Amino acid sequence: MIHKDKTTGARAGILHTPHGDFNTPIFMPVGTQATVKSVSPDELIELGAGIILSNTYHLFLRPGADLVEEAGGLHKFMHWNRGILTESGGFQVFSLGELRKITEEGVTFRSHIDGSKKFLSPEISIDVQMKLGSDIAMAFDECIPYPADYDYAKQSTERTHRWAERSLKAETRSDQGVFGIVQGGMFEDLREYSAKTLTEMNFAGYAIGGLSVGEPKDLMYNMLEVSTKYLPEDKARYLMGVGTPDHLIEGVARGVDMFDCVFPTRVARNGMAMVWTTTSPTARLVMKNAQFTHDHDVLEEDCQCYACRNGYTRAYIRHLIRANEIFGLRLLTLHNLYFLQNFMKKMRETILNDEFTSFANDFYNY
Amino acid sequence: MIHKDKTTGARAGILHTPHGDFNTPIFMPVGTQATVKSVSPDELIELGAGIILSNTYHLFLRPGADLVEEAGGLHKFMHWNRGILTESGGFQVFSLGELRKITEEGVTFRSHIDGSKKFLSPEISIDVQMKLGSDIAMAFDECIPYPADYDYAKQSTERTHRWAERSLKAETRSDQGVFGIVQGGMFEDLREYSAKTLTEMNFAGYAIGGLSVGEPKDLMYNMLEVSTKYLPEDKARYLMGVGTPDHLIEGVARGVDMFDCVFPTRVARNGMAMVWTTTSPTARLVMKNAQFTHDHDVLEEDCQCYACRNGYTRAYIRHLIRANEIFGLRLLTLHNLYFLQNFMKKMRETILNDEFTSFANDFYNY
Numbered sequence: 001m002i003h004k005d006k007t008t009g010a011r012a013g014i015l016h017t018p019h020g021d022f023n024t025p026i027f028m029p030v031g032t033q034a035t036v037k038s039v040s041p042d043e044l045i046e047l048g049a050g051i052i053l054s055n056t057y058h059l060f061l062r063p064g065a066d067l068v069e070e071a072g073g074l075h076k077f078m079h080w081n082r083g084i085l086t087e088s089g090g091f092q093v094f095s096l097g098e099l100r101k102i103t104e105e106g107v108t109f110r111s112h113i114d115g116s117k118k119f120l121s122p123e124i125s126i127d128v129q130m131k132l133g134s135d136i137a138m139a140f141d142e143c144i145p146y147p148a149d150y151d152y153a154k155q156s157t158e159r160t161h162r163w164a165e166r167s168l169k170a171e172t173r174s175d176q177g178v179f180g181i182v183q184g185g186m187f188e189d190l191r192e193y194s195a196k197t198l199t200e201m202n203f204a205g206y207a208i209g210g211l212s213v214g215e216p217k218d219l220m221y222n223m224l225e226v227s228t229k230y231l232p233e234d235k236a237r238y239l240m241g242v243g244t245p246d247h248l249i250e251g252v253a254r255g256v257d258m259f260d261c262v263f264p265t266r267v268a269r270n271g272m273a274m275v276w277t278t279t280s281p282t283a284r285l286v287m288k289n290a291q292f293t294h295d296h297d298v299l300e301e302d303c304q305c306y307a308c309r310n311g312y313t314r315a316y317i318r319h320l321i322r323a324n325e326i327f328g329l330r331l332l333t334l335h336n337l338y339f340l341q342n343f344m345k346k347m348r349e350t351i352l353n354d355e356f357t358s359f360a361n362d363f364y365n366y
Numbered sequence: 367m368i369h370k371d372k373t374t375g376a377r378a379g380i381l382h383t384p385h386g387d388f389n390t391p392i393f394m395p396v397g398t399q400a401t402v403k404s405v406s407p408d409e410l411i412e413l414g415a416g417i418i419l420s421n422t423y424h425l426f427l428r429p430g431a432d433l434v435e436e437a438g439g440l441h442k443f444m445h446w447n448r449g450i451l452t453e454s455g456g457f458q459v460f461s462l463g464e465l466r467k468i469t470e471e472g473v474t475f476r477s478h479i480d481g482s483k484k485f486l487s488p489e490i491s492i493d494v495q496m497k498l499g500s501d502i503a504m505a506f507d508e509c510i511p512y513p514a515d516y517d518y519a520k521q522s523t524e525r526t527h528r529w530a531e532r533s534l535k536a537e538t539r540s541d542q543g544v545f546g547i548v549q550g551g552m553f554e555d556l557r558e559y560s561a562k563t564l565t566e567m568n569f570a571g572y573a574i575g576g577l578s579v580g581e582p583k584d585l586m587y588n589m590l591e592v593s594t595k596y597l598p599e600d601k602a603r604y605l606m607g608v609g610t611p612d613h614l615i616e617g618v619a620r621g622v623d624m625f626d627c628v629f630p631t632r633v634a635r636n637g638m639a640m641v642w643t644t645t646s647p648t649a650r651l652v653m654k655n656a657q658f659t660h661d662h663d664v665l666e667e668d669c670q671c672y673a674c675r676n677g678y679t680r681a682y683i684r685h686l687i688r689a690n691e692i693f694g695l696r697l698l699t700l701h702n703l704y705f706l707q708n709f710m711k712k713m714r715e716t717i718l719n720d721e722f723t724s725f726a727n728d729f730y731n732y
Contacts, residue, residue, distance in 0.1 A: 296437055
């Protein structure tokens with residue numbers, strides 16, 4: 001951390017990894033299957049991405065960790081020389097619902113690809129992540145569903161803590177940091193308990209998990225606040241799976257340094273462009289809409305993304321999206337990812353200039 | 367034409383257009399809907415593409431010629447500053463089979479998008495192509511199905527000639543050349559008759575249509591030979607819809623200068639890479655095959671395409687294709703398009719060095 005905002009919890013810092021130092025707060029594009037959908041590593045660098053997220057669950061199933069290791073690790077396999085954070089597979093496995101079974105040892109589940117029986121545990125997850133060779137590995141955890149009762153949340157959180165210890169113990173690479181994941185459901189005391197317990201284990205950094213899972217916004221922000229309150233100031237904090245501009249601001253205001261989300265890439269594939277407009281900074285242009293038929297302006301004035309900088313118009317992108325052309329979603333993906341990189345950069349600048357509060361206020365009173 | 371091979375009909379030349387001069391023989395990537403599937407104009411330039419083909423039928427239906435004209439023409443709309451050839455819509459309309467009705471005036475058909483009734487005639491086709499502002503417009507013609515009897519082929523060819531005259535008459539842009547299309551079915555005398563009739567009309571160039579529609583190879587090559595035999599030496603000759611390496615060589619050997627085909631982009635989308643191998647120069651690698659699982663070499667040694675130059679491996683591309691990741695088909699598209707550009711370049715060099723025959727022999731005896 002190099003600077004803290006005077007009124008909020010917002011902080012600007014630098015994250016050190018074996019593949020470079022990255023300014024925080026940072027947004028990490030998601031490259032689930034060893035590729036950020038539709039774009040090249042060159043394009044990611046060009047739009048300012050520093051660290052990307054990839055998924056242990058998916059790579060464990062296909063192509064398999066051994067193959068990636070044989071290829072020289074994930075960086076080499078996918079041609080990405082900057083940072084990679086791998087999540088542990090916990091979230092994906094728990095998303096499978098009825099298809100998985102949890103024991104103290106780990107989770108048995110059915111592959112979404114071929115239905116075959118698979119098993120993940122803290123040890124296996126860390127082993128996979130070591131083979132992938134990510135810069136940051138995540139501890140194996142359970143993402144508690146919402147709603148969940150207190151007893152379930154407590155038992156699950158305690159198991160997540162035991163799994164966190166096993167994850168730490170399984171890690172043997174010196175060039176890979178392991179992050180613990182704060183759980184605790186939607187209960188303040190469990191969140192506090194989880195943050196404190198994990199802090200004692202001395203992880204390289206800390207993630208806040210189990211949020212943005214269907215709960216009301218205020219509850220999410222409250223749980224986030226309680227979670228970060230008890231985490232050490234000198235370690236990175238990562239709010240998992242969050243990436244809409246409002247959540248990013250609220251997260252940063254509560255002391256979060258890192259975010260990831262499929263949001264910018266997914267809305268691009270759904271034909272939407274993220275833009276600041278004169279009415280709302282979280283506006284999205286639905287490119288199929290008839291209003292863009294004759295709109296020969298770029299997606300966003302003064303935007304320096306590949307699409308806008310080169311003058312690709314709304315009318316052209318609308319045509320591509322309507323015609324199901326890949327180049328359309330590629331242009332939108334490049335724009336949306338740039339939009340968020342730029343958004344984070346602006347936030348960082350305002351933190352460094354002690355103007356974060358006015359930035360946040362401007363955002364909400366746009 | 368700047369050089370002619372001594373033994374075959376192969377010729378090397380330069381095609382002049384308002385958007386630049388291009389070396390022939392040339393292969394034109396297909397950008398059906400104002401985009402070459404999955405790749406950017408920058409990438410097309412980088413891989414050496416000089417002129418692309420776009421489809422009047424598709425752009426007529428969506429987004430419409432008026433919109434493209436309003437946007438400043440097709441070059442500006444899609445950000446392509448090199449050559450564009452538009453076909454006339456004839457081939458697509460006739461491919462609709464039962465959905466269209468031919469009269470002397472033109473063709474009534476149902477849109478494949480919304481089923482609405484549409485009409486194309488020589489005048490409308492040329493009007494659309496003028497609005498698109500392509501460098502080369504094609505005369506409106508009928509592509510005769512195979513097989514077809516002599517009487518039908520003769521009547522159709524004569525109508526195509528009348529439509530060719532109307533197409534020429536409809537053209538008013540001085541910056542757009544119109545090519546006539548030789549038809550005649552699979553009948554030598556009709557091919558000769560068609561080539562001679564169109565030559566008298568003095569088109570800017572000539573296409574050979576109605577081939578590669580299901581007929582045996584030898585018949586196709588024979589019809590091609592008869593067609594080019596009676597075309598003027600000093601005008602460009604374009605064999606429509608042909609793009610496999612063997613057809614390209616046979617076409618060049620019979621005096622063809624220009625080719626287009628969806629082949630390289632389509633096989634890429636089907637997960638295949640075009641390569642010269644030690645067993646066959648027309649080999650394609652089916653990337654899903656298990657043999658590439660542990661293959662950490664590039665698609666093709668010494669290839670200077672984006673994928674190979676940057677070291678993307680067969681194992682990685684196989685993973686992307688199996689995982690249905692867009693970046694996989696994008697890498698294959700870039701490779702395949704580069705492969706063909708390079709293939710044409712090699713052919714041109716051998717023509718200029720009077721080595722075309724040995725190049726063709728090497729190809730078949732590889």
